Structures are given as C-alpha cells and as structure tokens.
Amino acid sequence: MPTIASGFKLSNGVRIPCIGLGTWQVPDDQELVAHIHDAIEIGYRHIDTAHIYGNERCVGEAVRTCGLPREKIFVTSKLWNTDRGYKETLAAFDLTLKTLGLEYLDLYLIHWPAAKGEPMTWQSINSGTWRAMEEIYKSGRVRAIGVSNFLIHHLVPLLARANIAPMVNQLEFHPGYMQLPTVQFCQQRGIQVSAWSPLGRGALIRHPVLCELGKKYGVSSAQISLRWCLQHGAVALPKSLNPQRRRQNADLFSFSLSKEDMERLDNLPQTGFSGLDPDHVTF
Ligand code: A2P
Numbered sequence: 573m574p575t576i577a578s579g580f581k582l583s584n585g586v587r588i589p590c591i592g593l594g595t596w597q598v599p600d601d602q603e604l605v606a607h608i609h610d611a612i613e614i615g616y617r618h619i620d621t622a623h624i625y626g627n628e629r630c631v632g633e634a635v636r637t638c639g640l641p642r643e644k645i646f647v648t649s650k651l652w653n654t655d656r657g658y659k660e661t662l663a664a665f666d667l668t669l670k671t672l673g674l675e676y677l678d679l680y681l682i683h684w685p686a687a688k689g690e691p692m693t694w695q696s697i698n699s700g701t702w703r704a705m706e707e708i709y710k711s712g713r714v715r716a717i718g719v720s721n722f723l724i725h726h727l728v729p730l731l732a733r734a735n736i737a738p739m740v741n742q743l744e745f746h747p748g749y750m751q752l753p754t755v756q757f758c759q760q761r762g763i764q765v766s767a768w769s770p771l772g773r774g775a776l777i778r779h780p781v782l783c784e785l786g787k788k789y790g791v792s793s794a795q796i797s798l799r800w801c802l803q804h805g806a807v808a809l810p811k812s813l814n815p816q817r818r819r820q821n822a823d824l825f826s827f828s829l830s831k832e833d834m835e836r837l838d839n840l841p842q843t844g845f846s847g848l849d850p851d852h853v854t855f
Contacts (some may be wrong), residue, residue, distance in 0.1 A: 573591045574802075575590075576589060576590065576591050576592075576616065576617065576822050576824075576825070577589055577615065577620070578711055579617075579646075579807070580715050580741065580764055580805065581766050582739040582826065583738055583762040583763070583764075584716060585741050586678070586715045586716045586717075586739070587646075588618065588646060588678075588679070588716070588727045588740070588764060588766075588807055588826065589617040589618035589646050589807075590618075590721075590807050590808065591615075591618065591621060591798070591807070591809075591810070591821065591824070592618035592620045592646070592648065592680050592766075592807060592809040592824055593607075593608065593611045593616050593618065593809070593810075593811070593818070594617070594620050594768065594769075594809040594810060595608075595619065595620060595621045595625055595627055595631060595760050595810055595811065596622070596625055596768075596811060597811075597835055598625070598627055598811070598813065599626075599627065599721075600626055600627035600628075600629050600630045601630060601631070603813075604627055604630040604631070604634065604636070604660075604718055605633050605634040606823060607632050607818075608630075608634035608638070609637075609638055610619065610815055610818065611741025611818055611822075612634075612638045612639075612645065614639065614818065614822055615822050615827045616818075616822060617644060617646055618645070618646040618648070618674055618743075618807075619634070619635065619645065619646070619647050619648070619766075619811075620644030620648045620757050620768075620809045621647070621648065621650075622649055622650035622681075622683055622840065623649060623650060623651065623652045623655070623664065623668055623671075623683075624650070624652045624653075624683065628671040628672045629667060629671050629673075631647070631671070631672060632647075632671065632672030632673040632674050635647055635672070635674065636673055636674070640818055642674070642675075643799060645678075646678040646679070647672070647674065647677055647678050647679075648677070648678060648679040648680075648681065648742075649668050649672070649677055649679075649680060649681075650680070650681045650682070650683040650720055650742075651664050651665070651668075651680065651681065651682050651683055651701065652664065652683055652704075653683060653684055653686070653853075655828070656682070656686050656697050656698070656700075656701045656768055657697055657700050657701060657704075658700035658701065658702075658704045658849060659700045660701075661700075661704035661705060661708075662704050662707070662708070662762070663688070663712070663715075664754075665677075665680060665704075665708050668680070668767050669713065673698065675713075676712070676713050676714060677713065677714045677715070678714070678715045678716065678717060679706065679714065679715065679716045679739075679740060680708065680714045680715070680716075680717050680718075680738050681689070681717070681718045681720045681740065681742055682698070682701055682705065682719045682720060682721055682722075683720050683721070684700050684718070684720065684721045684853055685698060685721060685722050685723070685726035685850050685851075686701070687705055687797050693794070693819060695729045695790055698726070698729070698730055699729070699730070699733045699742065702730055702733070702734055702738075705717045706722060706735055706736045709736060713832070714745055716737060716739040717736070717739060718738040718740030718742070718763070719738045719740070719741050719742075719743060719758075720741065720742040720743065720768075721742070721743050721848070721850040721853075722738075722741050722743070722754075722850065723751075723754050723850055723851070724753060724757045726753055726850065727741070727754075727757065727758075727763075731761070735780065737761065737762070737763065738763055739763065739764060739765050740763065740764045740765075740807075741754070741758045741763050741764070741765055741766070742765075742766040742767075742768055742807075742809070743755075743765065743767070743768065744767070744770070744771060744845070744846055744848065745765060745766075745767035745770065745773065745801060745804075745806055746767060746772045746776060746797055746800075746801070746844055747772075747776060747779075747782065747797055747800055747837040747838070747840045748772055748775075748776065748840045748841065748842055748844050748845070749772065749780075749842060749843070749844060749845045749846075750778070750838060752766040752838075755804070755806070759805060764803060764806075764807065764820070765804075765806040765807070766806060766808075766809060767801045767807065767808045767809060768808075768809050769844070770797055770798055770801050770808040770809060770810050771794055771797050771798070771810055771844075772797070772844020773844060773846060774844075775843060775844030776793060776794070776797045776843065776844050777792075777793050777794055778793070779793065779840075779843060779844075781836065781840060782796045782797060782837075782838070784824045785829070785833055785837075786837075788833075789827045789829070791823075791827060791828070794810070794817070794820060794821060795820060795821070795823065795824055795827075796829070796837070797809060797837075798821055798824050799824050799827065799829055800829060800834065802824060803828070803829055803834060804834075810839070810849065827829075845848055
C-alpha cells in the first residue's frame with residue numbers, strides 16, 4: 573500500500589500520489605489558493621483541476637507559492653470537449669500551461685470521450701486528439717497523458733491507433749458505482765485508474781453500511797470509501813473545502829479493510845451515481 577506522497581507507479585515509471593485534492597466547482601479565488609496551501613501543509617501532493625473548472629489560474633498560483641519545489645507537487649488538468657481535435661488540443665494545452673503559470677504539467681487527460689452528437693466521427697476525433705497528446709508528451713511538457721470517462725468501447729479504438737497507450741483513466745469510481753468491467757480492462761493493460769467523486773459526491777457519507785464499517789474500524793464513512801478505492805489500486809480524488817475533513821481524507825494508512833468488508837462494499841447496490849454516462853453527456 574502506498575503512502576499519500578509515494579502513490580502508484582504509472583506505466584512510464586512516473587509516480588502518481590494516490591490521494592489528490594479535487595477542485596471541481598471550487599471558484600478561482602484566493603480561498604482556493606489557501607485551501608491548496610493547507611492541503612499541501614498536511615501532506616497532499618496531488619492537485620486535480622481541468623480547463624472547464626475555470627480555476628487553473630489559482631491552482632497554478634497555489635502550486636507556485638506553496639513553498640515546495642515544483643517537482644514535489646503532481647498537477648493534473650484536462651482538455652475540454654470543445655477543444656478536441658489535433659490542432660485544437662495543441663492550442664488548449666498551451667493555454668492551460670499559460671493559465672496555470674507552470675512550465676510543465678504532470679498529467680493531461682482528455683476529459684470525456686467524443687461521443688455525444690458525434691456518432692460518426694468520434695473515433696477519428698479522439699484519434700486526432702490523442703496524436704496531439706502524444707506530441708505534447710514527447711515534447712516533455714507533460715510527464716504523463718491519459719483519458720477520463722473512457723469506457724471499454726472508447727478505449728479499444730483509441731488503443732488500436734495509439735503509439736503511446738494512455739497511462740491513466742480517471743472515472744467515477746466508488747462503492748455503489750464500481751464500473752468493474754472498465755476498471756478491470758484498464759488494470760489488465762497497465763492503465764492506472766483514478767477515482768473522481770470517490771465519496772459519491774457526499775452520498776456515501778450517510779450510507780448505513782459505510783457508517784457501520786466506520787464504527788468497526790474507528791474511522792469515518794468517508795475514510796472507508798477512500799480506503800476501498802486505494803485497496804482496489806485506484807487513485808482517489810476527494811474534494812473538501814473543510815480543513816478537518818481534508819485531513820481526515822488523507823488519513824488512510826493506519827487501517828486496512830478485510831477481504832470480506834471489501835467484498836461487501838463491492839456488492840453495494842447502485843449508490844451515489846452522478847448520472848453522467850460518458851455516451852450521453854450533454855455538454
Ligand atoms: P465539504 O467540502 O463541505 O467537506 P466527492 O469528492 O465524492 O465529489 O464528494 C465531495 C463532497 O463530500 C463535498 O460536498 C464535501 O463537502 C463532502 N466531503 C468531503 N470529505 C468529507 C468527509 N470526510 N466527511 C464528510 N463529507 C465530506
């Protein structure tokens with residue numbers, strides 16, 4: 573089991589810290605800078621943003637001013653849907669780096685597969701996008717590249733045309749929404765799974781099974797959910813604007829879930845699903 577700073581090793585040898593601070597829906601202001609500084613202070617070494625979150629400016633400022641050398645912090649951002657395609661991806665990446673004010677990114681992801689409204693062309697759009705991602709990777713301005721919300725039928729054509737396989741697939745993954753076939757497909761191919769909304773956007777906090785297990789292990793239901801992600805070999809990206817909860821979400825290394833309790837969580841009926849199906853996202 574990794575520690576918060578050591579994390580998992582990607583297929584290209586780069587290490588990804590196993591807990592990242594999610595920043596979705598967090599406004600681009602000085603409060604975000606303070607939240608990130610506090611998170612870094614308590615041991616977080618991985619910040620997850622995206623162009624569409626609109627907060628790359630303050631994420632970059634926080635990383636630049638946190639007092640640690642740049643190479644100690646792992647920064648992820650994502651290519652938005654309207655920027656897909658070869659030329660557009662190259663331009664979007666330049667803008668992301670400029671907005672962050674960083675010389676390089678640790679991980680750049682295609683945010684969603686190009687499927688909605690593009691039934692005939694999404695494979696070739698993804699292929700052009702991926703060619704640009706590979707080019708950016710070869711230029712040394714990003715340490716790893718990957719995808720987000722790609723299901724098996726999106727990954728197969730991408731892998732068939734890729735020269736460099738994606739190193740990460742970031743997708744919704746939590747007890748009650750495991751997406752097991754996609755997770756297994758990725759793990760069998762050395763694609764690191766990373767979990768967005770690992771607390772089911774808060775829904776798992778009140779779930780009776782997670783509360784019961786929290787009591788059993790002397791931790792919170794949130795810690796049970798996050799530990800479940802780690803024991804499945806997934807990076808977890810919890811988001812919290814509360815310093816105590818942020819601390820709790822990083823405190824996952826003094827207990828371990830038994831095989832039986834892992835299986836119990838694996839078998840929860842659907843809970844906390846965001847409703848976002850990659851084939852039908854309307855944005
Ligand atoms: P808050 O920011 O007030 O802590 P997810 O990461 O699955 O999207 O879930 C995020 C939601 O879960 C946020 O509403 C956040 O609220 C809440 N949350 C994050 N960590 C905890 C925790 N340890 N205990 C309870 N709620 C949490």
